[in-house]
Every structure is written in structure tokens, then in C-alpha cells.
Amino acid sequence: MARKFFVGGNWKCNGTTEEVKKIVSTLNDAQVPSSDVVEVVVSPPFVFLPLVKSTLRPDFHVAAQNCWVKKGGAFTGEVSAEMLVNLDIPWVILGHSERRSLLNESNEFVGDKVAYALSRGLKVIACVGETLEQREAGSTVEVVAAQTKAIAACVSNWADVVLAYEPVWAIGTGKVASPAQAQEVHYELRKWLQENTSPEVAATTRIIYGGSVNGANCKELAAKPDVDGFLVGGASLKPEFIDIIKAAEVKKSA
Numbered sequence: 499m500a501r502k503f504f505v506g507g508n509w510k511c512n513g514t515t516e517e518v519k520k521i522v523s524t525l526n527d528a529q530v531p532s533s534d535v536v537e538v539v540v541s542p543p544f545v546f547l548p549l550v551k552s553t554l555r556p557d558f559h560v561a562a563q564n565c566w567v568k569k570g571g572a573f574t575g576e577v578s579a580e581m582l583v584n585l586d587i588p589w590v591i592l593g594h595s596e597r598r599s600l601l602n603e604s605n606e607f608v609g610d611k612v613a614y615a616l617s618r619g620l621k622v623i624a625c626v627g628e629t630l631e632q633r634e635a636g637s638t639v640e641v642v643a644a645q646t647k648a649i650a651a652c653v654s655n656w657a658d659v660v661l662a663y664e665p666v667w668a669i670g671t672g673k674v675a676s677p678a679q680a681q682e683v684h685y686e687l688r689k690w691l692q693e694n695t696s697p698e699v700a701a702t703t704r705i706i707y708g709g710s711v712n713g714a715n716c717k718e719l720a721a722k723p724d725v726d727g728f729l730v731g732g733a734s735l736k737p738e739f740i741d742i743i744k745a746a747e748v749k750k751s752a
């Protein structure tokens with residue numbers, strides 16, 4: 499089964515109501531490949547989820563950027579998986595490096611979040627990636643394998659999971675991984691899945707790349723065999739996000 503190209507837009511902690519309306523309007527007017535060819539998911543901050551959900555074209559979907567690790571309750575400031583389900587939000591991003599590093603989310607905590615979100619029926623974009631220090635120490639594969647292991651331990655149905663490889667040194671830095679660097683890690687992640695889950699899971703799970711993806715570099719990255727799409731930060735707030743969605747054409751003609 500072919501892996502459908504996946505393009506996620508992670509808006510992070512950005513936007514005003516007016517800006518959100520403008521982005522949605524740009525997306526709604528865009529001519530992009532059909533949803534048979536590319537799956538598009540945008541992830542606004544929690545407070546804008548209802549607005550985006552109710553105004554975004556129906557062939558694009560919505561993701562939350564996080565959710566609480568267990569059932570909701572007395573957890574001030576948190577948003578539960580149940581609430582996302584209640585709002586009909588199908589996706590959630592978990593394990594983003596900004597949360598791992600700034601909020602000390604451990605591999606195990608991310609795994610627990612993945613388990614709970616999946617158990618509530620959410621689909622998960624699970625993020626992994628090494629720091630520059632780890633890359634320079636030669637431990638990239640070891641680091642992303644350990645992160646993936648903690649996630650995999652909590653996944654029973656991989657059809658509901660997209661794995662996002664986001665090298666920390668490439669996020670928000672303008673320093674994109676070269677297509678060869680991205681391919682190398684995606685290949686290793688797929689091999690890890692092959693050896694630790696099943697050949698079917700390895701063959702069908704989308705592994706997407708994130709870190710300074712833009713309209714200019716997306717096609718070359720998309721051309722790599724194990725790059726199944728993108729998780730886009732900064733450029734997902736701009737009209738060039740449309741060009742990144744169109745990178746799906748590279749796969750179609752491959």
C-alpha cells in the first residue's frame with residue numbers, strides 16, 4: 499500500500515483571530531492536489547481550534563499541538579484528549595522537541611501521552627529528533643531509536659500514527675537538513691520499525707520531516723524515498739505552505 503503524502507502545519511504559539519482568519523482563507527482558496535494524493539493537517543493553538551475547525555475547507559484537517567497524558571480532571575491549564583474528541587478534532591501532535599526541551603517531557607511521558615490519545619480515538623503525529631550536540635557526538639540514530647521505542651511501546655494500531663523526524667538543530671533555524679541527511683535518518687527509522695514492529699508497519703507508516711522546510715527546499719526533500727511528507731512550522735503561517743502541499747506531486751510522478 500502506498501503511503502499517502504502528509505503535510506502538517508504546526509502554527510505553534512502564534513496568531514491572532516484576524517491572522518488565523520487570513521491563513522484559513524488563503525488555504526481555502528488554494529488549488530492543491532486532491533485528498534487522494536495528499537493529507538493536509540493544520541495545527542493552530544488550542545484557543546483557535548473551534549474557529550479553524552468550523553471555517554477550514556473540509557478536505558483539510560485539524561490537529562491540536564498537545565494534550566494531557568490521562569483523563570481530564572484537576573489539571574489546571576491542561577487540555578484533555580476527551581475535549582479534543584468532543585470538539586471533533588481528529589489529530590494531536592505529541593512529543594514535539596519544544597515541549598521535550600522546554601517542559602521536560604521525557605520519552606516515557608511522551609509514550610504515555612501517545613497511549614492515552616490513541617485510546618481515546620485520536621490520531622497522533624509523534625515527534626522525534628536529535629540535538630546538534632547529539633548529532634555531532636554521532637548518536638543521532640541511537641537517540642531517535644530510543645524516542646521511537648518509547649512511542650512504539652504505546653502503539654497498537656500504527657495506522658493512527660505519523661512519525662515526524664524533526665532534528666532540533668533544524669527547527670526554526672533556517673538550517674534545513676539536506677535531503678541526504680533526512681533520507682538517512684528516515685531510512686534508519688523505517689528499518690527500526692521493520693525490526694521492532696512488523697514489515698507491514700514499516701512499509702505503511704508515514705515518516706515525515708520537519709525543520710526549516712519551505713517552498714524552496716520542499717521538492718528536493720520530498721523526492722527522497724523515505725520522506726513521506728512534512729511537519730512545517732514557520733512556513734505554515736505563510737502562503738508558501740501551499741507550495742509545500744504541492745510537493746506531493748513529486749511523489750505522484752515518481
Ligand SMILES: O=C(CO)COP(=O)(O)O
Nearest residue numbers: 508669670709710731732
Ligand atoms: O518544529 C517544526 C514543526 O513542528 C518546524 O519548525 P520550522 O519549520 O519553523 O523550522
